[in-house]
Each structure stands twice: as structure tokens, then as C-alpha cells.
Amino acid sequence: MTTVLDCIERVPILLRRIKESYPERRKAVSAYLTSEKVTYVDKVIFIASGSSYNSAHMAKLFIKKYCHLQAELKYPNIFVKYEAELELDSQTEGREVYVVISQGGETRLVYEALEKIKAANKPCIAITSDPNTSISRLAGLPVDMGCGQEEFLYRTIGFSTSTGVCCMLGMSIAAFNGTLDEEEQRKILDDYEIMTENLKEVEEQTKQWYERHKFSLLRKNTVMLAGTGDLYPTANEGDIKLMEMAPMVTRSFELEEFIHGPQNAFDGSMIFFLLHHRGEDDEKVRSIARFLKEKIGFCCVIGQEAGDGRDLPISSVSHYFFALEYVTVFQVLGYLIATDRGRDLHRGVNSVISDYIKKTL
Numbered sequence: 001m002t003t004v005l006d007c008i009e010r011v012p013i014l015l016r017r018i019k020e021s022y023p024e025r026r027k028a029v030s031a032y033l034t035s036e037k038v039t040y041v042d043k044v045i046f047i048a049s050g051s052s053y054n055s056a057h058m059a060k061l062f063i064k065k066y067c068h069l070q071a072e073l074k075y076p077n078i079f080v081k082y083e084a085e086l087e088l089d090s091q092t093e094g095r096e097v098y099v100v101i102s103q104g105g106e107t108r109l110v111y112e113a114l115e116k117i118k119a120a121n122k123p124c125i126a127i128t129s130d131p132n133t134s135i136s137r138l139a140g141l142p143v144d145m146g147c148g149q150e151e152f153l154y155r156t157i158g159f160s161t162s163t164g165v166c167c168m169l170g171m172s173i174a175a176f177n178g179t180l181d182e183e184e185q186r187k188i189l190d191d192y193e194i195m196t197e198n199l200k201e202v203e204e205q206t207k208q209w210y211e212r213h214k215f216s217l218l219r220k221n222t223v224m225l226a227g228t229g230d231l232y233p234t235a236n237e238g239d240i241k242l243m244e245m246a247p248m249v250t251r252s253f254e255l256e257e258f259i260h261g262p263q264n265a266f267d268g269s270m271i272f273f274l275l276h277h278r279g280e281d282d283e284k285v286r287s288i289a290r291f292l293k294e295k296i297g298f299c300c301v302i303g304q305e306a307g308d309g310r311d312l313p314i315s316s317v318s319h320y321f322f323a324l325e326y327v328t329v330f331q332v333l334g335y336l337i338a339t340d341r342g343r344d345l346h347r348g349v350n351s352v353i354s355d356y357i358k359k360t361l
Helices: 004-020 022-035 050-066 076-088 108-119 134-138 157-177 182-218 231-245 261-265 282-296 322-340 351-355
Strands: 043-047 070-074 096-101 124-128 141-144 222-227 249-254 270-276 298-303
Touching: 004 022, 004 157, 004 182, 004 322, 022 141, 022 157, 043 050, 043 157, 050 070, 050 096, 050 157, 050 231, 050 322, 070 076, 076 108, 096 108, 096 157, 108 124, 108 134, 124 134, 124 157, 141 157, 157 182, 157 322, 182 322, 222 231, 231 249, 231 270, 231 322, 270 282, 282 298
Parallel strands: 043 070, 043 096, 096 124, 124 141, 222 249, 222 270, 270 298
Antiparallel strands: none
16 A cells, blocks of 8 residues: 555655656746737746645745746735735736645635736736646646656655756746856756755655654644744745654744744743754754753754754755655655554545535635
């Protein structure tokens, strides 16, 4: 029987396929924008929920820093009910492209957002796992998420491939704009390849760490996570993975926000994960970790440098895509904790919610 871990182990291969298809993806984006009489793109606006939202969030800084584009994120419900009319009915000419993300391709509110974008004659791209879904058929340009048919509700492959596709989409638009030359694209793609080759090592490091600490982890039901920069959306996705798979009560914060109001709720019943990338808020992470370990309870710093035996040192090697290495930790931990708790990941916990709220078309 296929497990979530089997899905996680397919991620490197599928991410490589996305890289290999980049020339075709870039060509398709250029042809679509040209057909829409777009000459230059200033901004990419992503509309998505849950892990799909987090994947766009993880790509956001990459798109802004290396693709020289503005990037914005919106939840479908807020866009459809509160913002669409204000944005789309504006008489000002914007140079933006809307991108909706739905792995299943049938999310009701994402479809409604796409209807409004299409009615306003705005360029619209849809990232889904199947070109035959309602959302793919409605979009101006359907884009393959690259995950294939994922066997579980709790997305691991789809999250990672969606992040990769969002980054490649940013590169494609930057290439269309003429702001990302061939040499820069090659450098980024080479680094992307290095990232895919390292994911198996991160998985093994996580499994070894879990075996040493699972007694402490399985005794607790509340998790706090914090990260900054590219690792803030990583913390958000780790939050969802542990909440839906374990399941545990989780909350994630940007690193600086973590030490303001939230710290008043810290106590020894919680697990704390601090995500750290070398060169980013080094001293702040060390100080927060020291406080949590000495005064509160179980704290683990996930990063390239271990402070003590509770920390999880991972061999992050990528310059542009290290967040995809870090998120592997939480995909694996979510699976391992759920398995040791006897959770059947083929089933939802409160699946009867669909009798009350219909989320798909």
C-alpha cells in the first residue's frame, strides 16, 4: 500500500521534470502573454488557499528578488467577496497577471475568482494537476502542477511541485520581460537541480532525528513554529502539515512577531520549532532558542548549525530554493507522528464537514 512517505520520495523526480520542461513552459507563457497583447508584466497576483497559498508564498521572495516582479497573495474568499470589484472594475490600466492555484482543479471559490478575472479581460493562468478540470478549462493558460495524481488528501508532492512551478512561472515572465537573461536562468536552474538531489538526504536526517526524539514529540499536542524570509512560509506549511496529518494544534509566526504577544502563551506543554538559515537573523535565533530551552521546554532549531542534541541539523545546499529542503522536514515529521499515533492518512478526521459546507464544484 502506498504511504505518504512514498509520495515524499517521489518529489525529487517530479521536481526535476518541472525543470526539464522549463523551456516549454517559458515558450507557452510567452505565447499566451503575446496573444493577450501584453508587452510587459509588472506584477503577479496569486489566488489560492491552504498549501497552494503557502506554495505561492514560498515563491514570492524568489519572484521579487530574482525575477524582478512584484508579487501579491490573496485568499479566494477575500478576493471574490471583498476585493474583486474594487480591483477589476478599476479604469486604470495595470500590467498584472493573475495566477490561480488549485491542485484538484475544482475548488469552488477559486473558480469564482477566475470567472471574475476572465470577465474583466485580465490575463489569467491556472496551476492545476489536471488539464481537464473546470478551472484549467476556464483559464487563459492552464499550467501543469507536475504532481500527477497524488493519493492523499494531505498534499506533499503537490505543495513542492506547485512551489517549483510558481518559481518557474516567475522566471518565464521575467524572461518575457527581458529582465532575466539566459545566463541567470541557467544559474538558477543549476541550483534547482542541486536542491532536488539533496532532498533524500534531508529526509534521512529528519527520520534519524525523529527516532531520537519521538518520545518527547508524541507526548505533546501543541506546536509553535517560527521562521523569517523564505522560511516564514515554510513555517506556515509546517504548521498545516502537522495540524492536518498528526493531528496537533499548531501555530506559525514570523520570527520577530513570535517574541511579542505570542510569547505570553508559551509553556512547557508545547513543542517549539525555530527555522534558521545561516546568515539570516543568526543571533536572534540563538537568543530565542536559548530562552526557550532554558526557561520553557522542548525547542528544536532546524538549520545548518546545531546548538545541542535537540536541534535538527540539515544539509541545506541550495541558494535559491533552500525553503524546499526545509519543508521536507515537516512533510516527513507529519507522516511519522501520524503513523506512530495510529492515524489512517487515507481518511479525513471530520470528513462529514462536506455535508455542511461544499468546497468544490
